[in-house]
Amino acid sequence: MMQQYQNIKAENPDTILFFRLGDFYEMFFEDAKLASKELELTLTGRDCGQDERAPMCGVPYHSCEAYIARLVAKGYKVAICEQTEDPAKAKGLVRREVVRVVTPGTVIENSMLDEGKNNFLCVVAMFGNRAGLCFTDSSTGDMQVTELDDGDLAQRICNEIGRFNPSEVLLNPEAGHSKEITDFCKNKVNGVVSVQPDANFDEAKCSDLIRRHFHCTLKTLELEGKPNATVALGVALGYLYETQRTGLERIQGISLYSESQYMQLDLSTRRNLELIQTMRTKEKRGSLLWVLDKTRTAMGKRLIKFWIEQPLVSCARITQRLNAVDELFSEGIARAELGELMQGVFDMERLMTRVVYGSAGGRELKALSKSLEFLPRIKEILQNAKAGMLREIHTAIDPLEDVHDLIERAIVDEPPVSVREGGIIRKGYSEELDDIREDMTDSKSFIAKIEAQERERSGIKNLKVGYNRVFGYYIEVTKSNLSQVPPTYIRKQTLTNCERYITEELKQLEMRVLGAQERIVAMEYQLYEQVRKFVSDQLSRIQNTAQAxxxxxxxxxxxxxxxxxxxxxxxxxxxxxxxxxxxxxxVVETMMKDVPFVPNDTLLDDDENRAAIITGPNMAGKSTYMRQTALIVLMAQIGCFVPAAAATVGITDSIFTRVGASDDLASGQSTFMVEMTEVAFILKNATRRSLLILDEIGRGTSTFDGMSIARAVLEYVADKKKLGAKTLFATHYHELTALEDELDGVKNYNIAVKKRGDDITFLRRIVRGGADDSYGIEVAKLAGVPDTVMARAKQILRQLEGEGTAAVRPVHTRKRKTPPPPEPEESGQMSFAPSAAENISRRLREVDVNTLTPIEALNILYELCRQAKE
Known part of the structure; x- marks a missing residue:
């Protein structure tokens, strides 16, 4: 047996081998030491013909999933080695084979998966300036394939990997040599990464495997002329055949997509907008998904996540979704009933995976059957739908009455866990099975008859007929009645207070009863397999219905x-x-239970309102305002209604965000370096149809450096000849507000604030014009900075305001000169230091006389007089 183990282990060297011995999976040698440590199992030993006992540990086969899940979660691969022949019929050693290798990206067990998330395996095939990517979920049969070329290829590959967040990534050697890709996978993706041999990425080999699996040509799959996507798909299929061994018919087709079909969202944008989880806690609560997810089914939970991460750029497809949502929004009663019906639908996609792989039990079939009960009524409600998408769903839903009827006729209401021990087939389904069961019933009555007959013949009133698994049927007589035992009885066993006997008649009955029981178990399993096979053959019908x-x-x-x-x-x-x-x-509106959210307007276009400079103090709501604009655009393009009184959204091809301060210590990047890297990526990849959310550009370095960078970035994104993208630009560099008068398409906005002495109140209202103060000291006071520190800060502020910007210069490590103004013929821009008259003129333009209180008007007048004297 140990030789058998060693041979199988040699064929699966990079796995932990679960070797089936009776009711346990055993591990030996180094696998046992590793599993003992990771699973906290007791390490024992076993004689194996060597000088020392082999280290050994094991887990019960019926509860192995929990142990496998723990190992897979830690990145290990587990090879399941089963007995592949009946021990009772085996001659010599029982044959054993690895029936499956469980890896992080190939898990199909519900107990090991999150029902609301796909579990993707990713393959990257990168050759020169082109790459193919394949993302497949074995638990649902979903397979997404794309091909990328030119551009910032490594960054685009990382963006795709980040979007699908696979639990396992397979790279070809060239991709494995890309530091950007490998660092991203190690630091940003929670999956296991491995570099596969170059031989696996042979195009001819992959093409042949694809044709054999899907029984069609590459042209039919729209892969002709896409060699890298073909290779990625072929490697993914090959890996699944190698690990899963059976059930690959579950994958019936592919979804070939291109980046241009969806709004581009890089990893930084998805993180900053908190689409799926929050940045700080990594939880769903507090994300956009948390607000929008009112789904009732596991399939819906996975799909809504997919839609949120892949907003559409096709106006027609978006309108299709909006029309369907609009109709369901208007039909509240129908929507409520549909919700109640879908509440009873189980995860049909993953149930069918287990059915196809042959691992589904009677309980899975009953769960599928219960789900099918609701389909006719769902289809009936959609019968008169007007929206095109709802009509398509109505057509796609198959009531599957034949599947439901078969399962209900064949499987008992409360099926046992195991399908190999009988008790799973309903009475009345098979006449032959019922006849054998009747024999069993007759046998039991015959046993009672024998017991009564022997009592009468022997005169032993307490004689009884019993059964155990060791001796079979027997007649039990107490010691006090041994003298009455007939001579035809054959002694079988002696106990403390009784003797057990058998008779020829009882032996014949035993053979009949036990033979019937074995026949029943075998026939029930055969009938169950026929039912499972029929359901498995309906995969396409059930899959299409589940997706609908x-x-x-x-x-x-x-x-x-x-x-x-x-x-x-x-x-x-x-x-x-x-x-x-x-x-x-x-999200903020939903989280604010007791305080009303202050709404704001937004106007961005590619003409007079290309860039909005937003000034105002910290905590006043600048970031919330900019993020809400991005989220409303994104929600509109996933086909969802939006939190606004009215909204018009021109198709946006991408959203980019540069928000917040963060470093990347793992790759040795400072906060400012991370910021500049993100800015560089945005400027290289944004288009005129992009939406840019830029918050506090340039704050990670000295004042003049930061201000110069911020101004240069703003000039670039606002310039139609260079980029001209729609931009929300928040800054504390108030000098930048001068750009409204210098650049077309730039407008100033600020967050309204009420100040009373040292106290400030954030009004959360976006108004035209630039802010006159950052209120940093007042915000610090709100944050709880000690009074002594606040008093000193005010002294320093008064000193700096009196001395001007020159007082700031000694703080920096090197002396700087004020940057010279740009050449007039290039841009006509003005200096950072406007005259007093210009300041007064700008301040007057910012004043909204309709909202001023008398005291505010006097304060502004006093401020203007002071500026005039200076």
Whole structure:
């Protein structure tokens, strides 16, 4: 047996081998030491013909999933080695084979998966300036394939990996040599990364495997002319055949996509906008997904996450979704009933995976059957739907009455866990099985008859007929009645207070009863396999229905969220304008239970309102305002209603954000270096149809360096000849507000604040004009900085204000001169130090006389007089 173990282990060297021995999976040698440590198991030993006992530990086979899940979560691969022949019929050593290798990216067990997340395996095939990527989820049969070329290839590969967040990544050697890709996978993705041999990425080999698996040509799959995508797909299939061994018919097709089909969201943007999880706690609560997810099914939970991470750029497809949401929004009663019906639908996609792989038990089939009960009524409700997408869903839903009827006729209401011990097939399903069961019933009555007959014949009143697994059927007689035992009885066993006997008649009955029981178990398993095979053959019908239910679930979720939170339908078009009336941040508004959210308007276009400079103190709401604008645009393009009184959204091809301070110690990058790297990526990849959210550019370095960088970036993004993207630009460099008068398309906005002495009140309202102060000291006071520190800060501030900017210069490590103004013929820009008259003129333009109180008017007048004297 140990030789058998060593041979199998040699074929699976990079795995932990679970070797089946009876009711346990055993591990030996180094595997045992490793598993003992990782799983906290007792390490024992076993004689194996060597000088020392082999280290050994094991886990019960019926509870192995929990142990495998712990090992896989830590990045290990587990090879499952089963007995592949009946020990009772085996001659000599029982044959054993590895039936499956469980890796992080190939898990299909529900107990090891999060129902709301896909579990993707990723393959990257990178050759020169082109790459193919394949993302496959074995638990659902989903397979996404794309091909990338030119541009910043490594960064684009990282963005795709970050979007799917795979639990396992396979790289070809060239991709494995890319420090950017490997560092990203190690530091940003929670999956296991491995570099596969170059021989696996042979195009001819991969193409042949794809044709054999899908039974069609590359042209049919739209892979012709896409060699890198073909290789990535072929390697993924090969890896699944190597690890899964069976059930690969679950993967019936692929979804070939291109980056241009979806809005581009890099990893930094997804993180900053907190689409799926929060930045700080990594939890769903507090994210956009948390607000929008009112789904009732596991399939819907996975799909809504997918939609949020992949906003559309097709106006027609977005309008399709919006029309469906609009109809469900209006039909509240139908929406509520659909929600109740879908509440009873189990995870049909993953149930079918277990059915196809042959690992589903009676309980999985019953769960599938219960799900199918609700389909006819769901289809009936959608019968009169007007929206095109709802009509498509109605057509795609197959009631599957034949599948439901078969399972209900064949499987008992409460099936046992095991399918090999009988008790799973319902009475009345098979006449032959019922006949054998009747024999069993007759045998039991015959046993009772024998017992009564022997009592009468022997005169022993307490004689009884019993059974155990060792001796079979027997007649038991107490010691006090031994003298009455007939001579035809054959002694079988002696106990303390009785003797056990057998008779020829009892032996014949035993053979009949036990033979019937074995036949029943064997026949039930055979009948069960026939039912499972029939259900497995309906994979396409059930898969299409599951996907249709998932889409309906997400659309109902969008409609339900809109109804609860008072969202409006956005107008989505191909123009370049984003106009939002009384927009709100969907997450902040939901989190603020007792305080009303202050809505704000937004106007961005590619003409007079390309860039908005937003000034104001910290904590006043600048970041919330900018993020809510990005989220409203994103929500509109996933086909969802938005938190606003009205909204018009021109198709945006990408959203980029540079928000917050963060370093990357793992790769040795400082906060400022991270900021500049993100800015560089944005400037290289943004287009005129992009939306940029830039918060506090240049704050990680000295004042003049930071201000210079911030101004240069703003000039670049606002210039139509260079970029001209729609931009929200928050800054504390108030000098930049002068750009409104110097550059076309730049407008100043600020967060309104009320100040009373040393106290300030944030009004959360975005108003035209630049802020006159950062209120940094007042904010520090709100944060709880000690009074002594605050008093000293005010003294220093008065000194600096009196001395001007020259007082700041000694703080820096090197002396700087004020940057010379740009050449007039290049841009016509003015100096950073405007005259007093210009300051007064600008301040007057910023004043809204309709909202001033008398005391505020006097304060402004006093301020203007002081500036005039200076």
């Amino acid at each position: 239910v998932a889409r309906l679930d997400v659309l109902c979720s969008f409609a339900q969220t809109a109804a609860i939170n008072g969202y409006c339908r956005p107008e989505v078009n191909m123009e370049s304008t984003v106009r939002i009336v009384e927009g709100r941040h969907p």
